[in-house]
Amino acid sequence: MAEIIVAPHAGFCFGVKRAVKLAEESSSLPGKIYTLGPIIHNPQEVNRLREMGVNPLTNGSVEEGSVVIVRSHGIPPDRERELRAVASQVIDATCPYVKAVHEAVCRLTREGYFVVLVGEKNHPEVIGTLGYLKECNGKGIVVESAEDLKEALRHERVGVVAQTTQNEKFFKEVVGELALWVRELKVINTICNATSERQEDVYELAPKVDVMIVVGGKNSGNTRRLYSISKSLNPNSYHIETAQELRAEWFKGVNRVGITAGASTPDWIIEEVKEAVEKLCE
Amino acid sequence: MAEIIVAPHAGFCFGVKRAVKLAEESSSLPGKIYTLGPIIHNPQEVNRLREMGVNPLTNGSVEEGSVVIVRSHGIPPDRERELRAVASQVIDATCPYVKAVHEAVCRLTREGYFVVLVGEKNHPEVIGTLGYLKECNGKGIVVESAEDLKEALRHERVGVVAQTTQNEKFFKEVVGELALWVRELKVINTICNATSERQEDVYELAPKVDVMIVVGGKNSGNTRRLYSISKSLNPNSYHIETAQELRAEWFKGVNRVGITAGASTPDWIIEEVKEAVEKLCE
Numbered sequence: 006m007a008e009i010i011v012a013p014h015a016g017f018c019f020g021v022k023r024a025v026k027l028a029e030e031s032s033s034l035p036g037k038i039y040t041l042g043p044i045i046h047n048p049q050e051v052n053r054l055r056e057m058g059v060n061p062l063t064n065g066s067v068e069e070g071s072v073v074i075v076r077s078h079g080i081p082p083d084r085e086r087e088l089r090a091v092a093s094q095v096i097d098a099t100c101p102y103v104k105a106v107h108e109a110v111c112r113l114t115r116e117g118y119f120v121v122l123v124g125e126k127n128h129p130e131v132i133g134t135l136g137y138l139k140e141c142n143g144k145g146i147v148v149e150s151a152e153d154l155k156e157a158l159r160h161e162r163v164g165v166v167a168q169t170t171q172n173e174k175f176f177k178e179v180v181g182e183l184a185l186w187v188r189e190l191k192v193i194n195t196i197c198n199a200t201s202e203r204q205e206d207v208y209e210l211a212p213k214v215d216v217m218i219v220v221g222g223k224n225s226g227n228t229r230r231l232y233s234i235s236k237s238l239n240p241n242s243y244h245i246e247t248a249q250e251l252r253a254e255w256f257k258g259v260n261r262v263g264i265t266a267g268a269s270t271p272d273w274i275i276e277e278v279k280e281a282v283e284k285l286c287e
Numbered sequence: 288m289a290e291i292i293v294a295p296h297a298g299f300c301f302g303v304k305r306a307v308k309l310a311e312e313s314s315s316l317p318g319k320i321y322t323l324g325p326i327i328h329n330p331q332e333v334n335r336l337r338e339m340g341v342n343p344l345t346n347g348s349v350e351e352g353s354v355v356i357v358r359s360h361g362i363p364p365d366r367e368r369e370l371r372a373v374a375s376q377v378i379d380a381t382c383p384y385v386k387a388v389h390e391a392v393c394r395l396t397r398e399g400y401f402v403v404l405v406g407e408k409n410h411p412e413v414i415g416t417l418g419y420l421k422e423c424n425g426k427g428i429v430v431e432s433a434e435d436l437k438e439a440l441r442h443e444r445v446g447v448v449a450q451t452t453q454n455e456k457f458f459k460e461v462v463g464e465l466a467l468w469v470r471e472l473k474v475i476n477t478i479c480n481a482t483s484e485r486q487e488d489v490y491e492l493a494p495k496v497d498v499m500i501v502v503g504g505k506n507s508g509n510t511r512r513l514y515s516i517s518k519s520l521n522p523n524s525y526h527i528e529t530a531q532e533l534r535a536e537w538f539k540g541v542n543r544v545g546i547t548a549g550a551s552t553p554d555w556i557i558e559e560v561k562e563a564v565e566k567l568c569e
């Protein structure tokens with residue numbers, strides 16, 4: 006019987022818990038209820054909410070009079086104004102840590118910094134934050150790879166923030182590199198605690214186990230980063246969305262299995278995975 | 288015959304050139320002429336100036352009416368006041384880039400930051416800068432190794448500067464680490480250009496040659512750092528002060544020799560070393 010260790014900070018973070026709770030509560034409101042895109046990067050949880058009458062809006066246009074839930078990633082302010090003009094009610098489930106990034110880019114702008122946002126260019130959170138940067142007449146770029154830094158090096162005063170779920174190691178590299186090149190650098194570390202803790206768990210756990218299972222949506226950036234950290238430490242790392250993807254051969258002759266999960270993975274899925282791993286290790 | 292490559296930025300930097308020039312010019316002044324400690328970290332150059340009547344002050348007490356030269360490293364402001372009360376003239380040869388560090392720590396203090404000065408605790412430049420930090424009622428620490436960082440992590444807002452001749456790689460590490468731990472970080476990169484260029488030369492040159500010679504005072508921090516970078520890239524690296532220290536066996540069967548020198552090494556010493564290496568490679 007193998008030992009199965011679930012990382013202490015696996016699964017839902019504060020912002021996701023809050024967003025799901027707001028979505029559940031809104032299910033009793035009159036009218037059609039939409040979330041702007043899937044409420045979290047987890048297809049299974051999105052289905053559970055759909056059964057409660059909360060549907061992800063996919064084509065982008067909101068019906069007059071419906072209830073709209075802004076998910077934890079947040080949205081650009083002009084999009085929010087559009088929604089408020091049409092919807093009967095806008096429920097803002099933007100994670101407070103994401104709101105802090107919106108404030109940070111505007112503060113850096115007021116202080117005269119060119120903004121570097123360390124994050125994924127196409128991530129909804131980043132798109133929302135860029136909207137706030139534009140709103141406060143700031144200038145800046147998104148840095149997704151070292152390559153993207155070039156543009157920032159032309160500026161003398163650079164202010165750095167991060168997508169809340171960024172990889173700490175990459176953030177550290179970007180900041181270190183910028184510090185050498187620009188005259189003045191200001192850094193507001195907006196990586197949320199839940200992200201740091203979850204990544205630290207992987208650094209701790211992955212080298213100690215024979216197999217490491219990372220659970221979370223394939224479209225979830227923070228889960229993909231957990232997987233990439235895990236893979237770099239332990240080649241027997243697997244990224245799955247559900248227990249059904251587990252394969253018996255991964256667990257042959259295995260003594261210790263580690264499990265972690267992205268911020269958008271509900272506890273019930275982690276529990277299912279754990280039980281399935283237990284069976285496969287019997 | 289081996290190829291001998293002298294690094295393009297080897298030797299005297301702007302601040303050292305300026306200080307030596309001021310010392311030479313002051314040699315014609317009436318009265319005794321002192322530099323506060325050796326004008327540069329290079330015993331040979333100090334001897335050359337001694338012959339011109341400019342003597343390093345070793346015991347610290349200045350004779351009434353003498354001329355005192357503050358060397359490029361700078362001094363704490365209270366020490367400067369003491370000197371002005373006694374000396375007939377104080378010639379301030381503090382490097383302008385060092386003055387910029389003095390200003391930076393006070394600016395960070397005014398802006399409410401706890402100051403981290405990346406540097407050597409016992410280096411005269413660092414002692415001078417700490418004097419300015421105290422003068423403007425600032426609080427801060429010197430970080431010489433990763434270990435020293437702990438104290439800074441207890442502060443929410445941290446401002447970072449560097450000794451002008453710091454190792455860029457270490458500076459980058461310190462900044463990256465701090466960025467992950469403190470809420471707000473401001474970095475003013477005060478490593479001088481000459482230091483960056485000299486270090487980049489070594490990264491470029493050391494891996495390409497069979498033997499790397501680093502010339503400079505054994506008591507010169509910036510030379511020791513060049514040597515340590517060189518040694519990490521090429522085990523056949525040697526730190527010497529003068530051509531007399533070169534050993535024939537270092538150059539047996541060698542095709543390419545690299546030479547670099549710290550900021551306080553005069554050209555005539557580099558030239559002597561180059562000629563001696565040529566002879567040993569014949």
